Amino acid sequence: MNPANRAKTLRIDRIACTGQGLCGELLPELIDLDEWGYPIVKDRSVPDHLRAHARRAAAACPLLALHLDADRT
Amino acid sequence: MTTTLALTGSPLWYASRAGGTLALVLLTATVVLGIASGGRVVPRRIGRFEIGLLHRNLSLLTLVFLGMHVVTAVLDPFVRLSWAVSVVPFGASYRPLWLGLGTAALDLLLAVLVTSALRHRLGVRSWKAVHWLAYAAWPLALFHSAGTGTDTRLPLQLWLYAACLATVIAAVWWRLAKAGPGHVAGRLTAAVAATAVPVVLTAFLAAGPLQPGWSQRAALTPVVLIGGGR
Numbered sequence A: 001m002n003p004a005n006r007a008k009t010l011r012i013d014r015i016a017c018t019g020q021g022l023c024g025e026l027l028p029e030l031i032d033l034d035e036w037g038y039p040i041v042k043d044r045s046v047p048d049h050l051r052a053h054a055r056r057a058a059a060a061c062p063l064l065a066l067h068l069d070a071d072r073t
Numbered sequence B: 001m002t003t004t005l006a007l008t009g010s011p012l013w014y015a016s017r018a019g020g021t022l023a024l025v026l027l028t029a030t031v032v033l034g035i036a037s038g039g040r041v042v043p044r045r046i047g048r049f050e051i052g053l054l055h056r057n058l059s060l061l062t063l064v065f066l067g068m069h070v071v072t073a074v075l076d077p078f079v080r081l082s083w084a085v086s087v088v089p090f091g092a093s094y095r096p097l098w099l100g101l102g103t104a105a106l107d108l109l110l111a112v113l114v115t116s117a118l119r120h121r122l123g124v125r126s127w128k129a130v131h132w133l134a135y136a137a138w139p140l141a142l143f144h145s146a147g148t149g150t151d152t153r154l155p156l157q158l159w160l161y162a163a164c165l166a167t168v169i170a171a172v173w174w175r176l177a178k179a180g181p182g183h184v185a186g187r188l189t190a191a192v193a194a195t196a197v198p199v200v201l202t203a204f205l206a207a208g209p210l211q212p213g214w215s216q217r218a219a220l221t222p223v224v225l226i227g228g229g230r
């Protein structure tokens, strides 16, 4: 299957992330922010209807620390 | 003399000046947003992502007006620039040094554009390294504008340049004031540059474009220019 159509999973690079918190602003459905602005992923798997939002959140991360991986299956 | 200067010339010339001026204003706004978003401060009334998005969209708009500025400048029959002038700095027959600064700024911005589009493939470090060049592009564009612009003698244009300068300098100092410890070399460089650019620009304007005979002196090569060129 085309990787673009596969289910997506959120992954945060904890070393790169500096807690800028943009991802949580753009994808509050899946990402909470702790009191310092660091993300807490509530649900790693991205439902279809949130895919565009997830892509936007990954593109907005200034540290490129938020990744959207295509599932292997 | 000052009142008649804008009354001759082709529509392309007007379009080029308007495009260049708008590009400078937009570039200023983009740079300020970039400075503001990099710091540790969290804005209260708008989201951080909104600053990021605005930064990105204004940068693209800058390039649109820049494209218009360059295309109309090259097409304009009066200065007879070649297309090469738009990407190869310092080769122009018209005000080579001052035009070349604009070309150099454009090249830097294009590098920033391309690396930004590919940032997920390049990784943060390489992308950021190139992105810093945008800070160099802004003063280059400002000196290009002051040195080559027909309108530099108009008070309104000068006020606009002063406003652009003041905004960026204020943003730099604000960011420095809010910065945490660390990055000492970076903060020092920023402070020195933020002090030097206004001083140098003022001295340059007073000695160059605002003196009579600038159009002759601006046509000279850099070497003659530094020697005073009379």
Ligand code: HEM
Pocket (backbone or CB within 6 Å): B016, B017, B018, B020, B021, B022, B023, B024, B027, B066, B069, B070, B073, B074, B079, B081, B085, B086, B087, B099, B102, B103, B104, B105, B106, B109, B137, B141, B142, B144, B145, B146, B148, B149, B150, B151, B152, B157
């Ligand atoms: C970051 C890039 C650039 C910015 C922000 C910029 C901005 C400006 C500004 C504000 C002016 C003054 C306009 C006026 O006096 O009303 C100007 C003049 C001019 N620019 Fe640029 N410019 C850039 C790049 C270039 C490039 C690459 C070229 C090469 C074709 C170019 C060609 C010219 C010319 C020929 C003038 C003189 C126009 C006049 O007589 O007023 N510029 N530019």
Ligand code: SF4
Pocket (backbone or CB within 6 Å): A012, A016, A017, A018, A019, A020, A021, A022, A023, A024, A037, A038, A039, A060, A061, A062, A063, A064, A065, A066
């Ligand atoms: S936007 Fe990026 S750097 Fe900021 S909290 Fe989210 S993952 Fe971390």
